[in-house]
Amino acid sequence: MVASSDKTITQCNGRDMTTHGGFQPVFCTIVPPHILDRLAQHEDSALAGPARRSLEHDAYQRTKRRLTTVLGAPAVAPPAGAAADQPHRTVYDARHTQDLPGRKVREEGSDPGSDASVNRAYAGLGATFELYLKAYGRHSIDGHGLPLDATVHFGEGYDNAFWNGEQMVFGDGDGEVFLDFTIPVDVIGHELTHGVTQHTANLEYFGQSGALNESVSDVFGSLIKQYTLGQTAAEADWLIGAGLLAPRVHGTALRSMKAPGTAYDDPDLGKDPQPATMEHYVRTGRDNGGVHINSGIPNHAFYLAATALGGHSWEKAGQVWYDVLTGGELKQDALFTDFATLTVKAARERFGAGNELQAVQKAWEQVGVRTL
Amino acid sequence: MRIQVRRTGGFAGIERRAEVDTSDRPDAPAWQTLAEQALADGRATPPPGVPDGFSYEITVDGRTAYAADPRLTDEQRELVSRVLKEGA
Known part of the structure; x- marks a missing residue:
């Protein structure tokens, strides 16, 4: 396990691992390994220590990602108190940065706000949860009530949407060729289904x-x-x-x-x-x-x-x-x-x-x- | 300095490429610093990305490095977005 230290060089913008019952942030903004290698050998332990921890953390994450690829993602318990037949949605706003997850802007059960992207993402997560539950008796993406998280307004004019292994990410589109990626509900369903595939057949992406x-x-x-x-x-x-x-x-x-x-x-x-x-x-x-x-x-x-x-x-x-x-x-x-x-x-x-x-x-x- | 960026994958699966030649640009030194850093932080082979994530090939004067969303460094992110926006 990774030492928790404010000196850890790896910047993981993922969620606090205790917040959602054991999640680990999978994708991090990582200081390049060759720089960490150099720092880890530094005489000054103030520099070497965090670099070593980051290398360990990076290796751990890489191994974990590989295991996820090989074995499929592990089942995660739903949050305490969550109704099994209800989604557990949270929508975040990256405010045009690429830092995930961003600021929390809507939680399960809260009323729609003024941001159409947030409302569409929230509705799309719900529609996806609904089809899998009603048609196939599947409880969320992992079959065990996985909370559904999405970040909107990712990057500037970002022409894409993807499932990063644990959450949805939506760009606004550049406006010239692509519009907001939260517009088509099938795009939201498409991306979340990558999560379902990851947790089931785990088809190799090649x-x-x-x-x-x-x-x-x-x-x-x-x-x-x-x-x-x-x-x-x-x-x-x-x-x-x-x-x-x-x-x-x-x-x-x-x-x-x-x-x-x-x-x-x-x-x-x-x-x-x-x-x-x-x-x-x-x-x-x-x-x-x-x-x-x-x-x-x-x-x-x-x-x-x-x-x-x-x-x-x-x-x-x-x-x-x-x-x-x-x-x-x-x-x-x-x-x-x-x-x-x-x-x-x-x-x-x-x-x-x-x-x-x-x-x-x-x-x-x-x-x-x-x-x- | 010739900076080329090729972006593949993405939900649409549509490839985009663009190129910037810094030789006639007043801000050439800034481009060069950015490009060298982006290249230094890249991988020798395409890293595994995520389904529908963008993959990038960055070539600077014939030297190529690879990167993939969502794990770009700040310099890589700035470089690919500027080249794809401003390049020809």
């Missing part, structure tokens, strides 16, 4: 397993939007990030599960590079081996299965995908064919040899992914 990781986030991100709007498969837009692009951009969203490759075509952004089928699978070393590109293929398979079955997509197709994600059989380095094969198995186990099984088999066949 190549086909990385594209599956991305696809699972798009699938449940879209389902969270559909659930919130009460839409059927036929009514849904099947877009990811609708409303995120600034008005001058030629595009409707960032990805389309219905028609991968058609979400945008813009002089600045280029053209949506997603393939819909294996025939157009993109081999690249960039973007972690094209995780945001080839996710179009499993995305489209889900769309095909869900629309073939009709009704509320979270009930059948979503249930099958959820069973695979959380069933314990999906390998961290799974290929598309491994995932597809498990969805066929899950459809049979959950619904028997009926429409559901056929729809899932046919969907993968249509995108050119073999099921065994």
Whole structure:
């Protein structure tokens, strides 16, 4: 364990580890290791001591991150007094810095304030919690009531949103190309689903397993939007990030599960590079081996299965995908064919040899992914 | 000094790159100090990031270092945001 000292050089802007029942801040602003190495050997113990502790802390965190990658994140007990079927949300404001988590601006149960980003983040965390609980009986991201934390107004004109391993982070967008990342509820659902994946199948974020990781986030991100709007498969837009692009951009969203490759075509952004089928699978070393590109293929398979079955997509197709994600059989380095094969198995186990099984088999066949 | 930044990944998965040539700039010394520090704090190989986090490749006169959100140093953060904003 790390010595707690005000002289520790590592600046962890994460939360106090006692506040949330045992959290450790995972991501820190770290003094470069080579400088710490030098300081640790310094004759002056006032310099060497903190540097050594920081090195120990850094090594500890790195090992822990690696273990999280290898083993999945540990279960964390919900805070005392939290109702099991209620989310435990906290929204912070980074006030345009990149220091996490920032100043606390809204807590569970408090009224909406005047900041629309804060209110949207709070609502989006709630919508995500709701779908996982009501549709799949899952208690929060880790299945054990993990408090849901989000930071808004991260950085200046920051064009991104991400799950940092323990909380949500939203940028405001630059206003020219991207608007506020709290606008589309499916983006919030997408990012939080990275947390669900981290705590379950823990798909490696590279190549086909990385594209599956991305696809699972798009699938449940879209389902969270559909659930919130009460839409059927036929009514849904099947877009990811609708409303995120600034008005001058030629595009409707960032990805389309219905028609991968058609979400945008813009002089600045280029053209949506997603393939819909294996025939157009993109081999690249960039973007972690094209995780945001080839996710179009499993995305489209889900769309095909869900629309073939009709009704509320979270009930059948979503249930099958959820069973695979959380069933314990999906390998961290799974290929598309491994995932597809498990969805066929899950459809049979959950619904028997009926429409559901056929729809899932046919969907993968249509995108050119073999099921065994 | 030629400073190039390539940003990959992110929720959108859209790559951005930009370059600043400091030779004609009155503030060249400040750019050089910033670039050297950002480079010195970088990694020789791309560090593991987080899903949807940005990854950065910083190249200064042919020397390349890597970094990833959310763990940039202040200098790296300032450099990549200035190059992507002001660069061509």
